[in-house]
Amino acid sequence: MAGLFDEVTETLFANKTVLEEEYEPDTILEREDEIEEYKDALKDVLFGRNPSNVMLYGKAGVGKTAVTTYVLDELQQATREREQADTLYVHRHNCNDDTVFSAVRALVNQLLPEDEKQFPKKGLSTADAREELYAQLERVGGTHLVVLDEIDHLAEADDLLYELPRARANGHLDAARIGVIGISNNYTFRNQLSSKVKDTLREEEISFSTYDATELRTILYDRAEKALVDDGYTDGAVGKAAALAAQDTGSARQAIDLLRKGGEIAEREDAATIEDDHIDRAREEVKRGRLRDKIADQSLHARHVLEAVAHIEHNGDTPVRTKDVMKTYQRIADERGDDPLTTLKSIQNHLSDLQMLGFLIRHEVNKGQSGGYYYTHELDMEPDVVFEACNELDKEDAV
Ligand SMILES: Nc1ncnc2c1ncn2[C@@H]1O[C@H](COP(=O)(O)OP(=O)(O)O)[C@@H](O)[C@H]1O
Ligand SMILES: [Mg+2]
CATH class of the missing domain: 1.10.8.60 (Helicase, Ruva Protein; domain 3)
Structure with a gap:
């Protein structure tokens, strides 16, 4: 019997993983200058000296992580071949929504021997975690590069960026050397750092343009x-x-x-x-x-108001006045079994929020002699997009 999947062949894609997020390219293109700067910043590692600290800046998707992976892989390879170089350990950590404590804790856990219990989540301070980090670094020895990716998400990054690079100078480390590589999607992150940290990190800053x-x-x-x-x-x-x-x-x-x-x-x-x-x-x-x-981020009634405008737009009856939006809105809310809002003011507020968010366009219409004015509204996108989104969301809500 023929199997369900028999006829499925790979057609266009010879190796689709190459286009997936987790793929690590072995050739980095168009970043020769940045790679050269990076290489310069880290070359001391080859001779058993302290690595410089490096800060990378640039918008999302411009190759900061890919270049870092490439450069550090190459460096690790080179240290294996060089007599003078100490063993190089690279510790990567993504700081997304982290605290300094959890970042240090994660680093400690990367360093702990496999059979050792993980550093506790609760009960100990950041200073305790840092002390344990130094103890583990000393136990392992060699050179350690700590990559703190998306460091701009780290609340109070300043402390960490101050302490870690100085660990050796301050007598916390003797057998081990440490270098910090910070990666930020956000140029303004630099301004949040204290001047003493900026002084340390000024050593090497590499910026990645789009x-x-x-x-x-x-x-x-x-x-x-x-x-x-x-x-x-x-x-x-x-x-x-x-x-x-x-x-x-x-x-x-x-x-x-x-x-x-x-x-x-x-x-x-x-x-x-x-x-x-x-x-x-x-x-x-x-x-x-x-x-x-x-659209999914909007409240239920905001969605109904948006859907109302989409219906009116679909019928070719926009720009439409607030009171007419209200009628359609109330019908939609009724159909969905949601108690409709009843004041014109509340609809007005939703319309004005939706306009601010870029869903709608609002016009002010002057009444002429009487000097008054009113608003009309139209949709600033394809009504189909709204219908599709609202349909899917209604289905999800129903589950
Ligand atoms: N110069 C480059 N050459 C090859 N691939 C690249 C280059 N720059 C970025 N990429 C690819 O683009 C994607 C985003 O790059 P990434 O390094 O994650 O960006 P960032 O860390 O700056 O947000 C990844 O898939 C990466 O492999
Ligand atoms: Mg990245």
């Missing part, structure tokens, strides 16, 4: 070649993904995502090649997804 379309095209071609079958993509598709991402964010992540999603759309339609049209639609899908998330 990519332009040409750079993104180079990065994308390399990925496309590895990820897709021969003739699986057109130059137009790669150029389109690069151009859209350059225009929008300058992020390689966005460009790669567009290519992958474009491939998925092409595959769904049994197309043999990814064309620029697939990329356009991929972007459209992403945009819809984002809008849907934004």
